Amino acid sequence: MSFLSPLFWVLGLLGLPVIALYLTRERPKQKTVSTLLFWVGSASRVSESARWLRVRRWVSLLLQLAFLLFLVAALARPVFSRSPARPVIIVLDTSASMQASDVQPDRLAAAKRAALVLVDRLAGGREAAVLTTSPALLVGWSDSRRELREAVLRARTATETHAPDHALQFAKNLALARHAEIYFFTDGVWDGHPSGVSLDGITLRLIEGAASNAGLTRLAARRSENSGEIRVLVEAGWSKSPTLPPIPLPRRLTLEQDGMLVDERDVSPPASGLRRSWLREWTVRSENTTRISARLGVPATDAGAVGAAVTTDAVVADNEGQLEVPAMERTPVVLVSDPDPFLEAALSSIPDLEFIRISPQDPLRFGDAKKLWIFQGALPPPDFQAAGLILIDPPGDGFFGRRIGPMEAPWITTQNRERGPARLADLTREPITEATEFQPLPEAEVFASSAGRPMIFGQWEPGGGRPRWLVLAWRPSRTGLVTQAAFPLLVSGFTQGLRLRPDSSAPVLARGLSPALTALEPQVSASQQSGPISKNAPVFSAWQWLVAAGVLWVFIEWWAWHRRLTE
């Protein structure tokens, strides 16, 4: 035999005041009366039965103490079990669909209630653990029902939908060592069926509900790599329970950027069908950090029907989504050159570059390796370290090669002239004067070079790293318009190849939105659960009422007996 609530044995101390009250009751009250004529019969009754009175008093005391013992034992909730109790793992589905208010106050609260009933029914010493599908371990193996209850009450819905695979797999792994039972409290709405984990061996406690929902299912943004353009994708969805009326109102989608209205348009729900989605794309511009928000609301003209709309919308949280697109990253560039207006203008025209120019006579500091260095008419020092290097018209030899002499052969091959961007230009009108031909060193790894090698693209490893370098054996300012126009593209492409900054073009998704949210119908049927739990399962069970009645009876009985109202 074990006890579910052994702490209630503390109430056994109530026996002490009961005994004390009995002892204090031993002293009768002294009272002077005008005559004893009317007490003659009563007095004799007491005096004749004093011995029985004493015995009866102690018998009554023993009976009350016995009752108190049974009462405390009942409160301690004894459990008689011959088989050893298996530990229990409680898995709470905390996906966003558990916010649905079709079960009052919401599905997660109903799941918590059901889990608390289970916790309360755990026998004393029976261990349990509480997980959420986030996944998170709220409390490890514990036989303290207070800890378990607090853990259950601590569960919060996640801001996004998720599949319970990880949590269930973790629960199964946890259960293996101890042969634990797994109870999964869920509404059966998951972001994909937990196909990776079998539900066998898991006791499903399905929180049944029927809900219709309208909301955003996706809000995504993607920044262009080289410009300030941001493409925003908004997807809205509707789902309708077969047992509920359709969502009656059109919805108005409002898109804002940094609090400024970008667009607003009506999005009509489907006239029929259980699910439908709506998708649209916008383009906005910002090179800085920008906040995109989308909201699916009721048009102002239907404001009077907002109440009806809300009641048919089970999940309010998915009516609005927000995301923040980070600012565009710029590659730091150090230009080591004498003043060259063209070069500076060309670098300024590249939006993802941020350059400074220093004179070749200035001392160089190579603290930040995440920089692109451009030397024009100058050579880097021997201990040079950088992520990338562009040498424009280097005045001498170096790791990149040996100077051979003025270039005489055309630097665009016939093949390049016929393919690629060069075919669009009349290169005969693009003389590159004062170009120099270089011979790469044997240890240099050359990726590509032009004919006559006035332009060499390679990589070397002078200090452990492997920066890439580009040699332009001519000055862009002394070339024609086409070459000058292509120069920024060349530098930009080279910079992107260096990958000196994080990819800011990665898509950004608003959290908490998922197509699964609009599908509030469970993916498992109610017949799969092994022990249905009512939505309104009473936490305060009948035995507690009985105990309360017993306590009341004890005090009434004691009061009545003490007052000699009962024999």
Added chain:
Amino acid sequence: MDGRVESKGSWGDSLFDEALIRRFEVVRLLSRRLVRGRMRGGRRSFSRGMSVEFSGYRPFVNGDDWRALDWHAYARWRQLILKLFVEEEDLHIHLLLDCSRSMDWGQPRKFDLARRVLGGLAYISLANLDRVGFIPLGLSLEKHCPPHRGRDQFPALLRALTHCHADAPAGSLSDSVNVWLKTQPRRGLVIVVSDFFGTSLEDAPLVLQRLRHAGQEVGALQVVADEELLPPDPGEHIFEDCETGMTRRVAVDLKSAEAFRERVRSFLESTERVARQWECAFLRVNNHTPPEQVLASILSWE
């Protein structure tokens, strides 16, 4: 000042203040209208005597008052014939007050109400030219006030009432009455004021019986306190009799409380029944009743 009694001075405490005396006067005036002809000062006596009302004749014997001889009859028949007249005699009113300790009970005390009522009766009786005596039952004979007539006796009666205390030694009420009856008081009206809590439940009938056997007209005024007629709170009690000092351990529960109420009811009913049986006027009041209301009720006795 017709029939009005002068109350002079103070009597030691506030038992009989001026306001109470004025209320007595009101009651007296009221009583003249209510009981006209019943409590007059002049009453016929069984004895013949000197008066203006002729009663009859009888032969003269030695010792008779020769002034009552009918000389006309002697002149006619030569026999000494004595004229008889109805002698008017004032009523003797004996005010008996139970001075046992049980009267010193209640809030206000039963004893105070009893004394005030007796003071009122004395006031009215003296104003009606009756002889009024005061007998504190249970106290020594020296404290008895024999009947006196005259309005000037009222202050002395009030002083006796004021200085009377409910501290009589424990004893039977009927025995105290018996002691007084041995003094052979004149027949008259006895008004006994008591709670009739004697040494036994038979004490009260015995008091009335003895007074009636002595030829007295008896009026019984039973003064009780509400709190002594109700059972105390349930529980075990040790009750101490205020007269005898005897203690009894009593367990008060529903049954014993009900038995107590039954005994009280039986006692009250038997006292009243015995009073009717012995043709005694009877009135029961509680300690909260105003004295003048009690007096008015007494004056309405048939």
